[in-house]
Each structure stands twice: as structure tokens, then as C-alpha cells.
Amino acid sequence: MKILYTNFHAGPGLGGHNTYIASLAQALRARHQIAVAVPASSSLFAAAQDMPGVQAHAQDYPTRFGPMLAALASMSRLLREQQYDIVHVNGSSDHRLVALACLLMKRPPKIVFTKHNDIPVKPVGAALRSRLGTDHVIAVCEHVARRIxxxxxRRNGISTILNGVDVDFYRPADEEQKAALRLEYFGHKAHGKIVLGSNAGTDDYKGWIDIVRALAKLPRPMADRFHVALAGGALGNAQMAEVDALGLAGHLSYVGQLPDVRPFLNAIDVGFVLSYRVETISFACREMMASGKPVIVTRYAGLPENIDPGRDGWVVPPQDPASLSELLKAIADGTHDIAAMGRAAREKSVGQFGLDKFVSATEHAYQALLAS
Incomplete structure (x- = not known):
């Protein structure tokens, strides 16, 4: 098959969309002709250029009419010249542009659309794209499948294919390595403490501030048993002002945007993804679990689909620091065996979250579509 992946994100962070596409491109490039068409400023563009056999095309997906015409001409030219079998789109902007470009073709490629987020589907736009520019839809979790x-x-057919992670790439470190990494990332601030960490992002909707608010509700000696660690984009001023106001700045380490999050994940004890909108199933959650960490998630969208509560993680209400505080109290009291839960998280990851299952299911969806 000749497959083109598109994505509109232009920023330097890898993000869920880019992780999704990079994983598929890396896995399928040995068996198929793979290309990506993304903004040149995207981290995915650089990643694709480093993948032998993968073609990287600089392509923007503007929303203003004038720039959109130039982008449409560029996409139309690419599709005519390359004659792809499948174009796999991953957001509304690239989906719209690809659909318009395909309208001008006598033999257009099949268009597969993955719905990655929990943003409501706009009926008018979805109706047009569904009828004029979609041949199949992939949902990344059961929650999204129900929404779609x-x-x-629904007229295009829906495959539910849960995101997969490379469980050989993400794996636990031994205790000696973990101790060294904790010292490297957190210095002595986290010595002897339970480190609550996340690489799920630092946007407001990610809800990370709720873990700090939960600590503030604990008796101070108990709060002092925890340290919070964050990897991702810059923290907001309002959020940091609140951390300072709560008197917990010394309980927080921010390590920035990491090119490789594995050492960071191996330095923490418990992961968390506390999103209250947009999120679906979270690559970050599965990366943490594959790294042998139990994860706290909110009861939002597809996040609970990752967790067997009390076995490999916990599920709490979104935007509810009081409930989160009660959980942290139980963790501090030793009610939960964090090490055993981490082993269970790793075991589940190997059995259910592996990259092979994700890739083969996606490849099968392409083949079935071309055969129909």
C-alpha cells in the first residue's frame, strides 16, 4: 500500500497525534510506501525525515481563505503526483483540506479519519466531510466510538483501535537506576518521598494543578511525604502563582519538554492524568503504565479504560481535589502497595497495550477498506 499521513499540528512538542502517526509510520515503513504531509515546523516533520524510507512533505493546513487556497494547490499536486491508496487524516483542518483536494481527482485515494479527542463533533461540518471526504473512521477508545x-x-463504518505503545521502549528501571535518576531530576527535594509524576502535558485542561490542590488539603506532615514532578510545556503563570499561594512550591519539580521521557518516568513512583476535557485515552498514561507505574486518572472520556481500579491504578472524579486528597492519604498510609500495582501496570501493558496489536489492527482496517 501507498499511505499518506496528515496532521495539522505545527508545534515542536510530539503530542498524541504525532506519536500516533510516528508509531504507525515507523512500524509500517518496511512493508508499505509511507509518507507524511505536515507543517515543516512540526516535530513530526523532523521525525519523519529521520525514518529511512519515509517521505516527509512540508504542508500547512491554514484556516484563513487566502492561505488555504495555496495549501489546497499544494495538497492537490501531491495527491495527483503520488497516487496514494490511503490518506489517513488526524484532525479537522487536515481532513478538510484533503477532502477538498480529493474532490478534484478522478481516482481519489481512500480517506481514513482518526478521531483523537473528545471535542464535540460539529454536525454540519461532520456531515459534509462524512459524505464527501471520509471512507472509514478509527476511534481510539470505546468512549470515542460511542460519540462517533x-x-x-456512523455511515462510514467505525473501527475501535486503542492506541498502542512500544513496551520494549518503555520499560521499568531497576532500583539503582531509579535512585540515580531521581537525584538527577529532583535533587534532594524528593529524597524519601513518594513522587507523583506526569508527562501528560501542562495545559489547563490536563488538570495537573488538582494534584497540588489535593496536597494542600492534607495535614502538612502528610503532604511533606509527596513530591510532584511535571514534564511538558511551560507552566502557566496563574498556575504557578497558585502553587506559591498554597505554600507548595518546594513540593514541585518542573523538568521541561523532554526529547526522551523514559528516564523521567523511571524516576517517579506514581503517574497521573487528571484531564477534564479534550482527552480520550492518553498515550502518556500507557507510557507510564508500560514503565511500571500505577496511574491516577480521572473518570473522563476514555481514561478509565486504561485502569483496573486498585490493581494497576485509580480512577477519581475530574476537578475534585477533595477525592484526590483522600486517595493520596490512603497512599501515604500504605493502604496501596505501589510496587505491586506498578508490576500489574507493566503486566497489563505487555498483554494489552503493545504496539503490534495497534499496528496490525490499523493495517487490517486499511486492507479491508481497499478490498471493499
Whole structure:
């Protein structure tokens, strides 16, 4: 097959969309002709250039009419010249542009659309894209499949294919390595403490501030048993002002945007993804679990689909620091065996979250579509 992946994100962070595409491109490039068409400023563009056999095309997906015409001409030219079998789109902007470009073709490629987030589907736009520029839809979790099933996209057929991670790439470190990494990332601030960490992002909707608010509700000696660690984009001024106001600045380490999060994940004890909108199933959650960490998630969208509560993680209400505080109290009291839960998280990851299952299911969806 000749497959083109598109994505509109232009920033330097890898993010869920880019992780998704990079994983598929890396795995399928040995068996198929793979290309990506993304903004030149995207981290995915650089990643694709480093993948032998993968073609990287600089392509923007503007929303303003004038720039959109130039982008449409560029996409139309690419599709005519390359004659792809499948174009796999991953957001509304690239989906719209690809659909318009395909309208001008006598033999257009099949268009596969992955719904990555929990942003509501706009009925009018979805109806147009469904009828004019979609041949199949992939949902990244059961929650998204239900949402898409109630939208115009149900006419295109839906495959539920849960995101997979490379469980050989993400794996636990031994205790000696972990101790060294903790010292490297957190210095002596986390010595003897339970480190609550996340690489799920630092946008407001990621809800990371709720873990700090939960600590503030604990008796101070108990709060002092925890340290919070964050990897990702810059923290907001309002959030940091609140951390300072709560008197917990010394309980927080921010390590920035990391090119490789594995050492950071191996330095923490418990992961968390506390999103309250947009999120679906979270690559970050699965990366933490593959690294042998139990994860706290909110009861939002597809996040609970990752967790067997009390065995490999916990599920709490979104935006509810009081409930989160009660959980942290139980963790501090030793109610939960964190090491055993981490082993269970790793075991589940190997059995259910592996990259092979994710890639083969996606490849099968392409093959079935071309055979129909």
C-alpha cells in the first residue's frame, strides 16, 4: 500500500497525534510506501525525515481563505503526483483540506479519519466531510466510538483501535537506576518521598494543578511525604502563582519538554492524568503504565479504560481535589502497595497495550477498506 499521513499540528512538542502517526509510520515503513504531509515546523516533520524510507512533505493546513487556497494547490499536486491508496487524516483542518483536494481527482485515494479527542463533533461540518471526504473512521477508545456512532460519521463504518505503545521502549528501571535518576531530576527535594509524576502535558485542561490542590488539603506532615514532578510545556503563570499561594512550591519539580521521557518516568513512583476535557485515552498514561507505574486518572472520556481500579491504578472524579486528597492519604498510609500495582501496570501493558496489536489492527482496517 501507498499511505499518506496528515496532521495539522505545527508545534515542536510530539503530542498524541504525532506519536500516533510516528508509531504507525515507523512500524509500517518496511512493508508499505509511507509518507507524511505536515507543517515543516512540526516535530513530526523532523521525525519523519529521520525514518529511512519515509517521505516527509512540508504542508500547512491554514484556516484563513487566502492561505488555504495555496495549501489546497499544494495538497492537490501531491495527491495527483503520488497516487496514494490511503490518506489517513488526524484532525479537522487536515481532513478538510484533503477532502477538498480529493474532490478534484478522478481516482481519489481512500480517506481514513482518526478521531483523537473528545471535542464535540460539529454536525454540519461532520456531515459534509462524512459524505464527501471520509471512507472509514478509527476511534481510539470505546468512549470515542460511542460519540462517533451518534454522529454523521456512523455511515462510514467505525473501527475501535486503542492506541498502542512500544513496551520494549518503555520499560521499568531497576532500583539503582531509579535512585540515580531521581537525584538527577529532583535533587534532594524528593529524597524519601513518594513522587507523583506526569508527562501528560501542562495545559489547563490536563488538570495537573488538582494534584497540588489535593496536597494542600492534607495535614502538612502528610503532604511533606509527596513530591510532584511535571514534564511538558511551560507552566502557566496563574498556575504557578497558585502553587506559591498554597505554600507548595518546594513540593514541585518542573523538568521541561523532554526529547526522551523514559528516564523521567523511571524516576517517579506514581503517574497521573487528571484531564477534564479534550482527552480520550492518553498515550502518556500507557507510557507510564508500560514503565511500571500505577496511574491516577480521572473518570473522563476514555481514561478509565486504561485502569483496573486498585490493581494497576485509580480512577477519581475530574476537578475534585477533595477525592484526590483522600486517595493520596490512603497512599501515604500504605493502604496501596505501589510496587505491586506498578508490576500489574507493566503486566497489563505487555498483554494489552503493545504496539503490534495497534499496528496490525490499523493495517487490517486499511486492507479491508481497499478490498471493499
Amino acid at each position: 456512532g451518534d454522529s454523521p460519521y
